[in-house]
Each structure stands twice: as C-alpha cells, then as structure tokens.
Amino acid sequence: MWKKRVRIVVERRRRTADGGQRFDGRCPVCACDVPTLTRQEAAAYLQIEVVEVDSLAASGRIHALHTVAGAYRVCKPSLLVGPR
Numbered sequence: 001m002w003k004k005r006v007r008i009v010v011e012r013r014r015r016t017a018d019g020g021q022r023f024d025g026r027c028p029v030c031a032c033d034v035p036t037l038t039r040q041e042a043a044a045y046l047q048i049e050v051v052e053v054d055s056l057a058a059s060g061r062i063h064a065l066h067t068v069a070g071a072y073r074v075c076k077p078s079l080l081v082g083p084r
C-alpha cells in the first residue's frame, strides 16, 4: 500500500515586552528553537552589509533558516560564536 508522508513545519511568533516582534525558529545546526533575525537585522547587529551576512551564511559561519513561506532568517546565537 502506498503511504504519503506529510511534514508539518510550525512557525511561532512572539511579541516582546518592548512591542517589537520576535520570531523563533528551529535552527537545523543548533538543533533547537532559537531567536532569529532578518538579514537586515543581522547586518545591523554585526555592523556589516547585508551581502556580508549572505556570505557568512553561505560559508556556514552563521546559521540561515528558511521558512516555508520562503523567508530567510538568521539564527541569532550563531552571530555570537567566534571563528572556529
């Protein structure tokens, strides 16, 4: 008998005390739920250009998450880890 496998991905949004939006996602590298940032927020956080965020994500130095809607988020804890 033929079985169909369906993968359900749950996204959560949380409001912070200061009224901002916080999006938590499951980082495939950290293997846990983490706070995430947009590419622009990550660039501002690291004080670099957005293209440099893309380069760091492509090299694996920071963790990129993709939502089912196609959005691209950055694992915030990965921004705090130094060179390995």
Ligand SMILES: [Zn+2]
Residues within 6 Å of the ligand: 027, 028, 029, 030, 031, 034, 063, 075, 077, 078
């Ligand atoms: Zn991560």
